[in-house]
Amino acid sequence: MGLSNGLSDPNKKNMVVADCAKLLDTQVASMGGVSGLALKAGYAAVKGIAPSYCAEAIERLLPESFTALDPIWSEGVQTGNPAEHLIQNRSRTADALLGITDTKIEKSRNTTVKGVYGKLRNSAKKHVEDAVPGLAKIIDNYTKS
Template identity: 60%
Template sequence: MGLSDGLLNPTKKAMVIDDCCKMIEGQLASKSGMSGLALKTAFAALKGVKPGYISDVVEQILPQCFTALDPVWNEGVEKGDPIEHLSTNRSYTADALLGVTDARVKKTKRQIVRGTYEKLRGSAKKHVEEAVPDLAKLISNYTQV
């Protein structure tokens, strides 16, 4: 069973999406300096696309993200600590997640989305890597038996 099978079942899906959105907001709030300001401005622009846009996008991409994370998560389960394994392999984890978002942005017709993403893509891996420990904990919260 893959992560998306367990994490997106009807009883957990809304909570997982909500927690992912809160995690993103928390990561954003922790950013400072010019790059933090750029990220916050870009996020505000994306939120302005339409009400609920961020949670809609999170809901749409989570299955692909969880599928992309399955191999490294499963390795971590086999080694006994998937949270630590994702965190230790944050570069691989970030690449897997960014592969999903890169593919999605290529298909979007919304210029504001594509333009914003392309402007920030160069620094995205660093920010995603920083978020991996929080994401690993979030996943673990919903995969505990």
């Protein structure tokens, strides 16, 4: 069973989206330095579009994200610890996730989101890699239940 199959329960999906949104908020809030200030400003601009914009984006991206992560997760299932496998392969995990967002942004008509993403994309992989442990924990929590 793929990771996306676990989202057939709407309550579980809503909890995963909420946990991922909290993870995103936490990751952005913890960033420091000049690049952190830029990212926080960009994040605030995107959230300014609509308060629920990020959660809605996560909800839309989640099925494709889980499909993209499924091969890495499945490798981890074979080794006995899929969450740890995602963490150990955080570069591959980040590439899988960013491939989805890159494609979505290319097709987006929202110039604000495109502009912010374009300015921050070069540093995005490091930030996504930093979030992988939290994401792995979220996925692990919901695949066990």
